[in-house]
Amino acid sequence: MHSITTNRLSLSLFFLLSGFNFASWASRIPTIVSKLQLNEAELGSILLTMPVSSLIGLPLSSWLVTRFDSRYPLIVAMVLNAASLSLIGIAATPFALVVALFLFSLSMRVFNIAINTQAITLQKLYDRKINGAFHGLWSTGGIVGVGVTTLLVSLGISIVPHLVAVSIITTLLVLGAFPYLLRNDRSTTGNKLTFGKPDPYILYLGLLVFFAAVCEGGMFDWSGIYFQQVVGEEVFTAGYLIFMSFMALSRFVSDRVIEQIGMEKTYVLSASLIFSGIALAILFPSFWPAMVGFSLVGFGTASVIPMTYTLAGASKKYSPGIAISMIVTFGIVGMLMGPPLIGYLAHAFNLKFAFVTFALAGAMLIPISRKFFRLER
Template sequence: MMDIALPLPMRAYRIAISVYFFVAGLTFSTWASRIPAIQVKLQLSEAGLGAILFALPAGLLISLPISGWLVSKFSSRTILIIAAILYPMLLVPLGIASSVWLLAIGLFFFGASSNLLNIAMNTQAVSIERMYGRSIMASFHGLWSVGGFAGAIIGTLAVSGGFSPLIHFCIIWAVTAMLAVVSFKYALQEEPGAGSDAPIFAKPDKALWILGLIAFCCLVCEGAMADWSGVYFHKVVESPAAYTTLGYVAFTGTMATGRFVGDGLANRLGIKTLLTISGIITTVGLLIAVIFPHIISATLGFLLVGFGVSSVVPIVYGIAGKSTTMAPSVALAAVSTIGFMGFLIGPPLIGFIAEASNLRIAFTVIAVLALGTALLSRIIKK
């Protein structure tokens, strides 16, 4: 392993990389906050919008192995600054897209650049966590959630203030570029695996497959909650129209909170124990919402789901980045590829099952998959 030069206090590196996680969350949430306006602008139907939006995860998934190779080849520090400026910049083409094809192409590259930033900043975070000698990965992902919340608030203000998506996106690009440039000098100069001749496509070993499957089980739940929580509250809970988003708000709130306390729990309980508890809490939360489909009980259930999933992906990334069989960035890309399939599969899986039976059965199946997080965590090697 290469030694990491530390001309600055460890806390400086931690704060700097936290800024990049904030930038990533702010950028994604900024796009999400203006989807309705862009749908109206291009006169897209619900089905048409759904088809176009698939371009973003497609770009993310296809770019995963390439991103890992680029970070390993040119160092996470180099890719970090490039991606942190490129990702928000690609909001601008989305704001000026005049056709569905231009929007789809823009979303594809927007997703690819988001993944490039994700792998680079997580590789840096793994190295910083190694320096600390204890779990701190969840707090980095907590800053992503804070950035997402900030983006939602700014988006709401931009809409109410009558700002067009293009003006809104340009402002966010300027702010994030400034944050990225200011924080760049505090990024790590080098880390284990940087500059290696790692292959673009690397076959994960057994340990990485297990980590990927744990992420898969968790991200199935996250994808389901993102796309179906509002529908569940509307059709199953039969909540008033003003409260259909209550479940998703509860989920995101405890997910963000859980990421800030997750590191302390991981250090106190141990990673395997926390992953096991997380899987059980997620399963219990989903089953509460299924068995007792009332507004209070379902909200409580979704609160538990948010807390349950909060630390899983950060912990899995932290373990993957310490792989002894391949460079950290390539290992992260391998685990992310497996895990992200869950985020893609979860929403349509619920739709197919709900069409064949009902939403309560569909959420029960997701609860069973969530239990996989607990079961698989027991076979992780210490």
């Protein structure tokens, strides 16, 4: 039996690598667009593969977290995620890219539930909140991923060796860390997933994650394009990098912020930062205003998802695995439906107009969080 510190370190590596992998794909989207000669609508259609794959994976991921300890689906999904990253890199046609993204999204669906089930279970063994720090490591992995991509782009390194190398390194590291993950975390109660009238507790939390994920997913996939096409920056990863950096910084302090002002006020603060940051980037689409705006959006989105996952783990009706599975469904759909929507709006109007979607999504956190906490009183 390993100590909880060893369990935490091992799980931290999985969070770090999952963020690194996602950023490696997302920050290469402009490269893929150029390679396959895609317009905004075509890119939006291809990105639509990901939420479809995620929804298909709902029954599979729910079954896995109730049938096995979460570490088993976590390791299998992470290895598959790494392999599909290589497939994204070598995809030479839109169809090949669709297949690769389908597998990439399906594996994300499974490991997101497994990794957050591990995190919620491990947090219960501590006398303080640690979930925000885990998600901070995911963002840190994203920063490193964007930084590596920026370096490789500046050196003229193509996408294929880049993503294949990431796949190999990820696979070796997760296989080494696997034996030290938390064991015996499968819940024996609350594992029945019922369909019908939605549980208000889960519904409101799911909507909070959905709108936060629309902002996150859209910023992941379109911040580089925004800086390239609207701001006019040659180093297009600058916007993505500042967004991820401030998201990571905020997540490492979010647990303390929540303890100081409470969850209800934190949702309002997050919404305000997202709205004002997007407004700044749209109204003043030059380098420094856009950088400040993207940093505010990073601060605003950071707390919402880990905070909401923590609340989901306290559900009285469902086990942590099932509750998180349902919440993650909202999150992944939001994260992966946001980018196609932005693509269609950008093609029909322009990219600045499309970014208004993020401001509206951020603003929705206020009325929904108020309804949730009113329900809990």
